[in-house]
Amino acid sequence: MSETTFMGVERDKIDWKPTIDYTKCDYCMECVKFCPHKVFEVRESEVIKLIVRNANNCVVFCRACSKICGPDALSFPDKNATTQRIKEIRREESNG
Amino acid sequence: MVENFAILPCNGLDKCAGVISREIAIKLCENGKNEIICPVYYRVAETKYNKIAGEHALLVIDGCHNRCASKLAAEKKLKISRKITVTEEAKTHHIELKRNLRLLENEHALIESILNGLNNVDNTIVLTLEETNFVFEFVYETYQSGKFLFRIPKNQEVYFNENDCWAWVIGNRARIGVTDFVQQNLSDILYFTPPGIGAEIDQFGEAGEIESSKSVFELISPVSGKVISINETLIQKPELINENPYELGWVAEIELTDSESDKELLIGFDQYFEIMKKKVEELNG
Numbered sequence: 148m149s150e151t152t153f154m155g156v157e158r159d160k161i162d163w164k165p166t167i168d169y170t171k172c173d174y175c176m177e178c179v180k181f182c183p184h185k186v187f188e189v190r191e192s193e194v195i196k197l198i199v200r201n202a203n204n205c206v207v208f209c210r211a212c213s214k215i216c217g218p219d220a221l222s223f224p225d226k227n228a229t230t231q232r233i234k235e236i237r238r239e240e241s242n243g
Numbered sequence: 244m245v246e247n248f249a250i251l252p253c254n255g256l257d258k259c260a261g262v263i264s265r266e267i268a269i270k271l272c273e274n275g276k277n278e279i280i281c282p283v284y285y286r287v288a289e290t291k292y293n294k295i296a297g298e299h300a301l302l303v304i305d306g307c308h309n310r311c312a313s314k315l316a317a318e319k320k321l322k323i324s325r326k327i328t329v330t331e332e333a334k335t336h337h338i339e340l341k342r343n344l345r346l347l348e349n350e351h352a353l354i355e356s357i358l359n360g361l362n363n364v365d366n367t368i369v370l371t372l373e374e375t376n377f378v379f380e381f382v383y384e385t386y387q388s389g390k391f392l393f394r395i396p397k398n399q400e401v402y403f404n405e406n407d408c409w410a411w412v413i414g415n416r417a418r419i420g421v422t423d424f425v426q427q428n429l430s431d432i433l434y435f436t437p438p439g440i441g442a443e444i445d446q447f448g449e450a451g452e453i454e455s456s457k458s459v460f461e462l463i464s465p466v467s468g469k470v471i472s473i474n475e476t477l478i479q480k481p482e483l484i485n486e487n488p489y490e491l492g493w494v495a496e497i498e499l500t501d502s503e504s505d506k507e508l509l510i511g512f513d514q515y516f517e518i519m520k521k522k523v524e525e526l527n528g
Contacts, residue, residue, distance in 0.1 A: 217309035237507070
């Protein structure tokens with residue numbers, strides 16, 4: 148499902164993924180059921196039962212999983228800073 | 244509030260936000276004009292509450308993002324007129340909700356703020372692009388996948404981001420919305436939360452939300468600027484986004500602040516059409 152680039156920038160260079168606040172997460176796994184991009188992974192036998200497994204699968208600027216998270220345990224980087232960083236990378240690459 | 248509402252609160256008793264939802268519903272009914280729909284009793288007294296819902300505009304109060312009340316409304320095929328989410332309101336009012344189930348000073352302050360917000364009606368009048376004699380004549384390319392048809396506008400003035408939102412840019416103004424890819428994925432759209440008129444939005448910032456029984460989609464603005472108008476028809480008829488997310492289901496109009504810079508991160512029809520086709524194939528694959 149993963150896109151290899153976003154706006155012409157390699158996805159790997161863009162820091163955009165959910166961060167799980169384990170003090171809030173109640174492992175309801177709604178985010179796992181919701182996300183079609185397989186960003187999350189369930190680890191039933193571990194103490195921490197949910198991790199962000201495929202960060203690069205996460206659609207840049209999408210925060211939909213945080214919108215359905217009951218305990219509000221998911222957060223994302225600042226959009227404006229990410230936008231500026233993408234523009235910088237594009238300029239660097241076009242100059243390089 | 245101007246209208247008389249049937250109020251469907253979350254009523255989750257094991258969470259602070261649920262208890263607050265219940266309290267707001269009770270306070271709103273103290274005027275004798277609004278009526279509560281009990282989400283638990285609704286399961287066994289469907290006729291009673293369907294009648295109440297049929298006679299009033301429906302206000303849904305979700306406690307948190309689990310959206311239990313919204314989902315119940317969708318299950319019962321009720322049309323939502325207005326909706327609030329307590330945890331979102333708490334963020335807006337900079338009030339931190341804790342785990343207590345008794346209402347304390349903090350929670351009462353939030354309840355008062357929410358009630359004040361519900362009583363405020365925004366009467367801002369703005370000039371829309373239509374009123375300034377711009378004509379929107381979309382020309383489409385179509386893509387069929389199984390029973391799903393995707394129409395994408397190919398006008399030169401229409402730009403897209405890779406988040407499936409479009410912007411028709413005219414001078415220093417733009418009309419924005421979502422593409423057919425979004426509405427087909429969401430399926431039946433039940434509720435539309437517009438961006439605030441006058442709000443300043445960054446490129447890729449949130450410009451409203453669209454909600455179906457399946458999911459919530461945050462409209463990711465292709466452009467930066469100030470919201471000068473919203474499509475008010477969508478508040479009563481969000482299903483127009485399913486019917487036609489362009490001419491009928493556009494979301495807002497933006498006064499642009501940095502159009503040239505925004506275009507650096509926008510794409511035209513040719514690129515977006517290919518990206519969308521790939522997404523459709525991946526979803527079906």
